[in-house]
Amino acid sequence: MKILVTGSAGFIAGYLIEDLLKRGHEVVGIDNYSKYGFIEKSYDKHPGYTAVKGDAKDVNLMKELIADCDQIVAVAAMIGGITYFHEYAYDLLAENERITASTFDAAIWAHKEKKLKKINVLSSSMVFESTEHYPTLEGEQLKCPPPLSTYGFQKLSCEYFAKGAWEQYKLPYTIIRPFNCVGIGEKRAKNEKEIMSGNVKLAMSHVVPDLVQKILKGQDPLHILGSGEQVRHYTYGGDLAEGIRVCIENEKSINNDFNLSTPISTTVLELAEMIWKKINGDKPFNFTSDTPFEYDVQKRVPSVEKAKNILGFEAKTDLSTTLDEVIPWIEEQIKLGNI
Incomplete structure (x- = not known):
C-alpha cells in the first residue's frame, strides 16, 4: 500500500513512518519543517520512502502527491506544549483549519478521480476536554460541552471535516485519537516560548x-x-504507531473513530x-x-475497549519501560x- 503522511517530520509521524516501512508499505512524507527545522530521520534513505519539502496548505502539491496513493494520514498541524494553547490561541485555530481544508480538498479529489481509498485523521484527546464521564467512550465528543481551548475545538472540527466529507462526497475516513504520546525524537520547537x-x-x-x-x-x-x-494516560510512541497502522490496514476501521491509549x-x-x-x-x-x-x-481517562474489540489493538508498553x-x-x- 502507498500512503501519504502529512507532517512527516513531526514526533508521532516519526514513529508511524518507521512502523509502516517495516511492514512493507511505501510512504510519501510531506513537511515544511516549520516547527523544528530540518531533522534527519533514520529512514530517510529507505527505498520505500520519499520525503517532500512542501506545505500541506498547497492544494495543488497535495493533489500531485496523493494522486497515486491508496491512503493518507493527516498528521500535519501546528501543535506544541501547553504554552502553545495560550501563546498561539488564534493561530492554532486558523492555521490548522487551513491545513485541514487543503488536505481534505486533495483527498476528496483523489478519491473521486484517482485511487485514494480513505483518509485517516489524527485528532486528539483534547476533544474530550470538557467531559465529566470516565472512562471516556468514543462518541462522548458529541455529547459533552465543546472544548474550551481553540486547539481542542479545532481538533473537534477535524472530526467534523471527516463527517462532512463522507456525507457529501462519500470519502471514507478513520478518526484516530492519541492520548499523551511519549517517546524519543521530540526537540525544541523554533517558535516555542521559553x-x-x-x-x-x-x-x-x-x-x-x-x-x-x-x-x-x-x-x-x-x-x-x-x-x-x-x-493522564502516557502512551508509548511505538504502540501508538502500531495502532495507527492497524487503523490504516483494517477495513473495520472505516467510518469509525478510536481512542488509542494505554489503559493505565x-x-x-x-x-x-x-x-x-x-x-x-x-x-x-x-x-x-x-x-x-x-x-x-x-x-x-479514555476507554480503550473499542480499539481492542474491533481492531485487536492494545498498547502494551508500560510507562517504566x-x-x-x-x-x-x-x-x-x-x-x-x-x-
Whole structure:
C-alpha cells in the first residue's frame, strides 16, 4: 500500500513512518519543517520512502502527491506544549483549519478521480476536554460541552471535516485519537516560548521531557504545574504507531473513530516520582507546586475497549519501560543543546 503522511517530520509521524516501512508499505512524507527545522530521520534513505519539502496548505502539491496513493494520514498541524494553547490561541485555530481544508480538498479529489481509498485523521484527546464521564467512550465528543481551548475545538472540527466529507462526497475516513504520546525524537520547537520553571528554563511544555530535564539538571525541590493530581494516560510512541497502522490496514476501521491509549492511569505526581527515582535513586523526593495553566485538563481517562474489540489493538508498553528509553535520550539531547 502507498500512503501519504502529512507532517512527516513531526514526533508521532516519526514513529508511524518507521512502523509502516517495516511492514512493507511505501510512504510519501510531506513537511515544511516549520516547527523544528530540518531533522534527519533514520529512514530517510529507505527505498520505500520519499520525503517532500512542501506545505500541506498547497492544494495543488497535495493533489500531485496523493494522486497515486491508496491512503493518507493527516498528521500535519501546528501543535506544541501547553504554552502553545495560550501563546498561539488564534493561530492554532486558523492555521490548522487551513491545513485541514487543503488536505481534505486533495483527498476528496483523489478519491473521486484517482485511487485514494480513505483518509485517516489524527485528532486528539483534547476533544474530550470538557467531559465529566470516565472512562471516556468514543462518541462522548458529541455529547459533552465543546472544548474550551481553540486547539481542542479545532481538533473537534477535524472530526467534523471527516463527517462532512463522507456525507457529501462519500470519502471514507478513520478518526484516530492519541492520548499523551511519549517517546524519543521530540526537540525544541523554533517558535516555542521559553518559560522558567523554578531555576530551569524550559522550551517544551510537555510533561515528560520537562520533568526529565529538570531532574537531570538537579532541580530540588522539583517544580510541577498545579497539584500534581492531574490524571493522564502516557502512551508509548511505538504502540501508538502500531495502532495507527492497524487503523490504516483494517477495513473495520472505516467510518469509525478510536481512542488509542494505554489503559493505565498515572497522576503527574506519580510520573514525577517515578522519573526522580530512576535518575536520583534513593534521594528523598521533594516537590513544589507552581500555578497551572488555564487549559491544563485535570483528568483524561479514555476507554480503550473499542480499539481492542474491533481492531485487536492494545498498547502494551508500560510507562517504566518507556522512561528507560526516554531518559537517556533526553540526557543526550540536553548535551547537544536540542532541548
